[in-house]
Amino acid sequence: xxxxxxxxxxxxxxxxxxxxxxxxxxxxxxxxxxxxxxxxxxxxxxxxxxxxxxxxxxxxxxxxxxxxxxxxxxxxxxxxxxxxxxxxxxxxxxxxxxxxxxxxxxxxxxxxxxxxxxxxxxxxxxxxxxxxxxxxxxxxxxxxxxxxxxxxxxxxxxxxxxxxxxxxxxxxxxxxxxxxxxxxxxxxxxxxxxxxxxxxxxxxxxxxxxxxxxxxxxxxxxxxxxxxxxxxxxxxxxxxxxxxxxxxxxxxxxxxxxxxxxxxxxxxxxxxxxxxxxxxxxxxxxxxxxxxxxxxxxxxxxxxxxxxxxxxxxxxxxxxxxxxxxxxxxxxxxxxxxxxxxxxxxxxxxxxxxxxxxxxxxxxxxxxxxxxxxxxxxxxxxxxxxxxxxxxxxxxxxxxxxxxxxxxxxxxxxxxxxxxxxxxxxxxxxxxxxxxxxxxxxxxxxxxxxxxxxxxxxxxxxxxxxxxxxxxxxxxxxxx
Numbered sequence: 001x002x003x004x005x006x007x008x009x010x011x012x013x014x015x016x017x018x019x020x021x022x023x024x025x026x027x028x029x030x031x032x033x034x035x036x037x038x039x040x041x042x043x044x045x046x047x048x049x050x051x052x053x054x055x056x057x058x059x060x061x062x063x064x065x066x067x068x069x070x071x072x073x074x075x076x077x078x079x080x081x082x083x084x085x086x087x088x089x090x091x092x093x094x095x096x097x098x099x100x101x102x103x104x105x106x107x108x109x110x111x112x113x114x115x116x117x118x119x120x121x122x123x124x125x126x127x128x129x130x131x132x133x134x135x136x137x138x139x140x141x142x143x144x145x146x147x148x149x150x151x152x153x154x155x156x157x158x159x160x161x162x163x164x165x166x167x168x169x170x171x172x173x174x175x176x177x178x179x180x181x182x183x184x185x186x187x188x189x190x191x192x193x194x195x196x197x198x199x200x201x202x203x204x205x206x207x208x209x210x211x212x213x214x215x216x217x218x219x220x221x222x223x224x225x226x227x228x229x230x231x232x233x234x235x236x237x238x239x240x241x242x243x244x245x246x247x248x249x250x251x252x253x254x255x256x257x258x259x260x261x262x263x264x265x266x267x268x269x270x271x272x273x274x275x276x277x278x279x280x281x282x283x284x285x286x287x288x289x290x291x292x293x294x295x296x297x298x299x300x301x302x303x304x305x306x307x308x309x310x311x312x313x314x315x316x317x318x319x320x321x322x323x324x325x326x327x328x329x330x331x332x333x334x335x336x337x338x339x340x341x342x343x344x345x346x347x348x349x350x351x352x353x354x355x356x357x358x359x360x361x362x363x364x365x366x367x368x369x370x371x372x373x374x375x376x377x378x379x380x381x382x383x384x385x386x387x388x389x390x391x392x393x394x395x396x397x398x399x400x401x402x403x404x405x406x407x408x409x410x411x412x413x414x415x416x417x418x419x420x421x422x423x424x425x426x427x428x429x430x431x432x433x434x435x436x437x438x439x440x441x442x443x444x445x446x447x448x449x450x451x452x453x454x455x456x457x458x459x460x461x462x463x464x465x466x467x468x469x470x471x472x473x474x475x476x477x478x479x480x
């Protein structure tokens with residue numbers, strides 16, 4: 001009888017050594033350069049240590065002035081002090097270093113543990129692929145060799161990073177213009193921070209309560225990108241390849257098809273658009289065991305095998321076709337992240353880092369995830385704020401763009417409405433064509449399909465609501 005496989009133990013790490021190394025660098029900044037050439041931030045197992053190592057290297061390279069005071073000042077200036085554990089935790093780093101003469105040994109031990117973790121994770125992926133039974137031997141061997149070659153590659157450390165040195169014509173020539181997936185309709189606004197709205201190559205969030213229509217809105221975005229139509233009938237799509245990834249984690253194939261069909265009808269798409277719509281690569285995730293993109297911290301806090309496989313699959317499709325991706329849509333966020341993302345800033349930061357990896361796919365796509373707003377914000381009637389997005393603050397902080405949708409009171413028997421408003425925009429001005437209370441969306445023909453309401457439709461809704469509240473003036477229609 002064969003022996004059962006041994007359970008995986010926790011991945012190799014030594015948090016005390018990481019603390020000692022960081023403390024030693026603070027006490028003796030002259031050693032930062034040598035350590036930075038042998039280590040990278042991901043060699044540290046704790047996200048807080050990763051962040052501190054990057055900041056220590058930045059401060060040392062900036063002007064050579066690195067100590068406890070400059071580090072804490074920079075953290076406070078960036079609003080990141082709590083993210084790394086607070087001043088009390090930073091002070092423990094200094095006490096963890098027995099002697100600055102041990103810094104090279106500390107760095108060597110951190111690197112050794114990192115190598116062991118990568119080997120352990122590579123082994124786990126190989127075992128999972130073998131036990132899966134659905135992967136052919138050739139693919140498994142190719143994946144195993146790729147994992148091992150990545151671990152063995154010599155170009156490691158901060159010295160191998162893509163450093164940029166401003167020189168030559170940097171100050172006299174215009175920099176590359178930022179590319180946007182979506183634009184604002186306001187023709188009076190010009191310039192890099194004008195018409196652009198949703199940037200390419202960045203992570204964004206569309207948040208709403210359940211049932212408001214965010215999935216239909218995101219289906220509409222995929223359809224708008226591949227057919228070059230205005231999103232929701234309002235926001236123009238920028239220059240694009242006509243390629244979109246749509247992963248609906250809660251839907252089966254039939255429901256995914258229904259949602260796309262309903263939204264296509266709302267956009268007046270038909271047979272002539274069939275070839276363009278084929279540019280959508282859709283994945284119904286309901287039948288999959290797991291769509292998780294990150295491991296919990298105790299397993300190393302790295303991307304899961306599914307995240308790696310999804311990235312490689314999308315990369316190969318784009319390279320084989322010679323056409324890049326415009327947008328990657330993931331709905332809902334809860335299917336791609338563990339429950340710790342709701343409460344743990346470190347877990348949320350890890351997830352955003354994995355999402356940012358997908359922006360590096362061919363085409364430099366935007367990555368847009370659907371998420372929920374908080375119950376509190378819905379109860380007090382102010383859901384249209386970035387702070388109303390559910391989960392830890394690091395999730396919203398890590399996203400570069402966010403929009404919220406909320407339900408709108410309607411008249412019984414009416415088509416149903418919602419409002420959408422941009423609540424965060426790091427790389428462009430807030431769209432001037434969107435009122436402060438958001439754009440009114442209407443469900444076309446009473447279906448789930450959404451588009452921006454016309455002025456006449458918005459005025460008709462306002463009149464009907466007023467009449468429903470005052471039967472003496474407008475009849476006896478009631479609110480839904």
